[in-house]
Amino acid sequence: MDLKNLAAILDPQAPADRPFIIQVSPEGDEQLRLGYGEARLRIAALARGLLKRGLGRGEAVAIVAANSADYLVLYMATMAAGLVSVCVNHKLPRETVAHIMKDCSVKLAIADAERAPLVGSLVPTVAMEELDGLLDAGSFEPVDMAPEEVAMILYTSGSTGLPKGVPLSHGGYLWATGATPEQRPGIEGQKIIIAAPLFHMNGLFSAKMAMINGGTIVLMTNFMARGFIRAIDRNRVAMITSVPTMLALVMRETEELAKADLGCVTTAVTGSAPSTAEFFEQMHRMFPNAETANSWGTTESGPLGFGPHPDGIPKPMGSLGYPRANIEVKFVGGAETGATQGVLHIRTPALMSGYLNREADTKKRLIDGWYDTGDVMRRDENGFVFFVGRADDMFQCGGENVYPGEVEKLLGRHADVAQACVVPVPDEIKYQLPVAFVVAKPGTSPTEEALRRFALDNGPAYAHPRAIWFVDELPLAGTNKIDRKTLVDRAVATYARDDAKRV
Template sequence: MDESLNLGRIIDRHADRDAIALVGLDLDGHATEHSFGEIDTRADALARGLLARGLVPGERVALLGVNSVAYVVSLLGIVRAGLVAVPVNFKLPPAIVEYILGDSGARLVLCDDARAAQVPAALPHILFGSPEFAALPQPGPFEAFEPDARDLALILYTSGSTGRPKGVLLSHASHRWVVRTRQAATPLADERVLIAAPLYHMNALALILLTLASHAPAVLLPQFQAAAYIRAIARYRCTWLTAVPPMIAMMLRERELLAQTDLGSVRVVRMGSAPVSPSLLEQIHKLLPNARVINAFGTTEGGPVVFGPHPEGLPTPTQAVGAAHPAVQMRLIDERGQPADEGVLELKSPGLMLGYHQRPELSPLTSDGFYVTGDVFRRDAQGFYTFVGRRDDMFVSGGENLYPGEIEKALERHPAVQQASVVPVPDDIKGTKPVAFVVPRPGHVVPSEEDLKAFSLTQLAAYEHPRRIWFVDALPLAATQKIDRRALTEDALQRLAGAHH
């Protein structure tokens, strides 16, 4: 096989070029089908066209838009040309989008109509679906740029909880390793994958590259919308989903639609960004009776290949993310800087980033080359790892370290709790104390605040239990689709201030 080292050339040219690679759906259910041959040919033509515009390898081209087939083709074409793709999170505030476009040094933006207004006037942009976009590709054979070990394919910006987003530099080599390693572990050839998570995130981006490399069909939604997602599963008999807990919660609200829809085709749900609580697991099994749930973990900086099945074939405990992947070195470091069975995960693998763009002062790598994730894990006697919480989310209350994730898990063990989020608020005596926001589970009697507090004391140390619990319809999501803890903290402070007047 004439394998190129270019990340954009992962479609196997010897496999069936007429097989369907992508079904592009809009939220109303209009579909277009695209073969592997068509995607491959279009990506080559786009690569030629970008270079014909005078762009030179190493220069950046930004992508700004919802998921679409044009977005995927553009991503492959940019990377094949030796240019660097910068997928931008369009949900960020306009000033931050402008900062990312400027910081990355983007020379051109490919965007959809709804996002065009976010592009600064001085920066050239081309709209997907416009006559200019149709005229951009130059058909004909194309030899992909052959990268060296450190040549960049992608810059992904991580919206840190504080400060400006950081551009994560990802090489062709690191990401091809990710794709090939996952391909070996996850045979997708017989699966139909549904993608609704945004392609500007590592989760969906790594998945679309994996499906293309695996010659597996993917169904692509512009963004997650519960009813459209449920209909897409049924219509295309999708077998493989990737989800975050809020998506499942939103699907469960579509009761009428679920009652008349068969979701029995789903065999795998890969859950990212937060571990699955026992109550959520029970609901996933009700929703998707034939699916097994995999708790996934990955970071933009360290890639999605971190954990895997146990080397001796032991079953992974429900809450665990797996055992150490054989190709990844890892260690847990406690607060004293010592190796321990509970601590911050540090890892080293061929999937690591090269560093942060123009931020030499930020060194997330240790002197011996391990990436410090900032995520706290616990390792059991069998070698299984369980996520405890973000070191950044940890707060100290009366001298005790509290991890919101541990308290949330305990609250979610209550049958009437769908989802919980815990944040710290100031306390005169303890410095800070935990309070909780809880989304009640449909069809259950909502417990009183006192009852739920009493329940939490049966599950937690006394110092961990939430001092106030408020019931809400939904938890606010940040642009990353994770729970917006800052918004919850502000909400908590307002409620507490209101209570004092």
Template sequence: MSIEESLNLGCVIDSAADPERVAFIGLDAAGRATEHRFGDIDDRANAVARALLAQGHAPQERIALLAANSVDYVVSLLGILRAGLVAVPVNFKLPAPLITFVLRDSGAQLVLCDAERRAQVPEGLPALVFGTQAFDAWRAPGALAPHVSVPHVPAPEDLALLLYTSGSTGQPKGVRLSHASHRWVVRTRRAATPLAGERVLVAAPLYHMNALALVLLTMASHTTSVLLPQFNTTAYIGAIDRYHCTWLTAVPPMIAMMLRERSALAAADLSSVRVVRMGSAPISPGLLEQIRSLLPNARIINAYGTTEGGPVVFGPHPLGLPTPPLAVGFPHPQVEVRLADDAGAERDEGVLEIRSPGLMQGYHQRFDLSPFTADGFYITGDVFRRDDEGFYTFVGRRDDMFVSGGENLYPGEIEKVLERHPAVQQASIVALPDEIKGTKPVAFVVPRAGVAAVNEETLKAFSLQHLAAYQHPRRIWFTESLPLAATQKIDRAALVREALRRSSATQAAPIDMPFASDHGKP
């Protein structure tokens, strides 16, 4: 059975394909590797499904996953889906109260976790720990119960996944995703993204759509993935070198952090890389240039997607026109898109609204939120610009936009300009209160390794040459690294707190690096 034949999202592995092919090279935190074949993954997923059903779980009950990336995580995810239950991947980097909130809000009946995260499970909620005798004993009876029928055949609207947003601006929201919507995502991506013969490196967290959708795609494509437990710069570089990875997916901050590891890069052979798919955050011209220099054999894909709307939104131009370097592409033929201004009128620049078979059903138990238009388009909150050839380019998050002296400022546009300076590796813009302007832009900058340093005044002068006067950052602070949220995006809330601290300090140090301890370990 395959994803084309089954209505169950958990059936992404084609049982008619070679069961001896390696599905995953799984690495643990110490770098030890184990190989796992497709046939073994398939059997273990069925065992988990039968164990859950033998335990008495009813269709559509929630089973949570609270763990770093591992093959056990992937197997358990497939088993949950095949049993007709709903998988709830939980962001274990959230504060303890928010983890408890997600588990309670989702209605999780059981938590499958790793040993490191066991203490994060609230008291009274059943949990099973990967790799323990208890987990193996629980799973074993399921493998010996062939009378229990799997996979479950879901109804058209049955949920498969309940993915929670990061909660950086409030309580996390549960995104309701059906079997049907993400079977469409897998099938559509498989048709557009041939992965046969590739070796894919996965380091982003499986509780995030970026990595989760990719793992489902690699299994459906019957290709081998190298699975890291978490992103770490040196481990990432080492995995490319050791396993000759050909296909990378990452968010721009991950690659920017990797580029600072000059000694590790110098010792590694990265010539195997043929594709780098960038997503989840905008890419700057400076970073794009550096990736091309580091990986000259690679095609760079600037992708776009959301948890709510899925990763299938844009693609190549139907006339074969080349995609501009910073654009995310032309609308996919099965996806309707439009740009709307604050009044709802269609424009060439505005908030992206999309309608496709991959959309969520809505937010779990959040009837106060209205993420859809009256005619069924999902309102992304992301501002895009459309050019004359129909290509779309990301401008910024509407939520990130702030008004300074009556002008709308998008941090991403200012950051792209700062990152054009040869001494700048990364830049992040946040707003500070200002008595005259209301708010004013300030910048945190990570210097580029191996080039002459730049000071605040020189970089301010550079920004004034290339930006409108109202856009230039009023203060620029240098730091060794930028704080990352659990999705590997820049944690702007943490930067705002740091900017407030620095601006109110009576005497700031010449260079203060409060985020250095996070370098390479988001």
């Protein structure tokens, strides 16, 4: 297919009566179905309606809403019309959303009732619930776009400072969606569950992979662990996409899991955070018929990085895979050959041209055409790559570098640990000390002393947590990743009050 607009990826071979989207509630109950035929007509009518409002090529339309079938339809219609989709994290503070509206010169916002107050006074706004008023029925062919023209703008969600706009091109994402044709047999006519928010690359790209391969999207309006299990069982979902935090919450729902039949799942993909071999073994037990995969991507460089080894060497448990064709990688700070570890720099056809209106930030991250991911990776002797942690999460303890992801994986190997998050607290002597928040597996009661001893026996002494607090669950940020900033603040306050914890 020689496509010239990202919106044209919707599989033309998919029968009109095949479900395109099955929208389900957080409890897993079906709310509506939209077939491929209906979706094609609705995307065309919305594209026509947007242009009828006088919007011009390359102008930005913001979507400020929870997950829904119409969210995806609007996302596609905007790009089909030659406009730019801006998928806004509606969990951001009001002033940050206002910055986004101004930063990318939004001309029109579509917002659901709960989020409309965020943007209604800033830009012309149409209610998502009144989207039918925008429809202009009729045929419409997606506008031919140059490869470098912007299809969408996503905003990175940093823990400090204003988020940075990342313009992503039609050409780059046409490459990304078409780079893995071997996935079609596992997706065509099958159901894929998406529970991640659609303002995040993970959810959006999973949706596009379903579209181009003729799959059916089971779309949760919001993630809830029990509802996730029910939706998989009731809809006989074949493929799940997730982040480790979501699956850790699912694993705790032992009663719901006992009632469900998840043997329908043949592919289970997780990513965006480090995971242990033990975690993947738990995934195998939960989805006994599934092939599991550890995915990796960034907003700036694209959703793809690694895949199978070209020589057919089996992928080790927990590995991201081997660099895919047309992707170049190098490990800064590591050796050029053999096993090594360093910060991953990457070049891909989906690489951004630069941050929107942020020249200084662009220069920091784009270096001679390479994107500095900030991710510390390890490469083994066969070229397989493993995620170690974030370079900017790294902190120093007594002159030694501590990577929280490595300590979390170590704690995750303990039989009683379901999930762990390691953060630093200040110390007058060591500068910073590692401490941990731990979620225990159901039915277990690990002690702080037992886990500290486990860490000392199995890892470097300087990296062992000096304090461990047990919690029912770890707080999540808007992207369903662990909210480290909240835990850092909690750890600093708690550690300062508890002199007995000082080491």
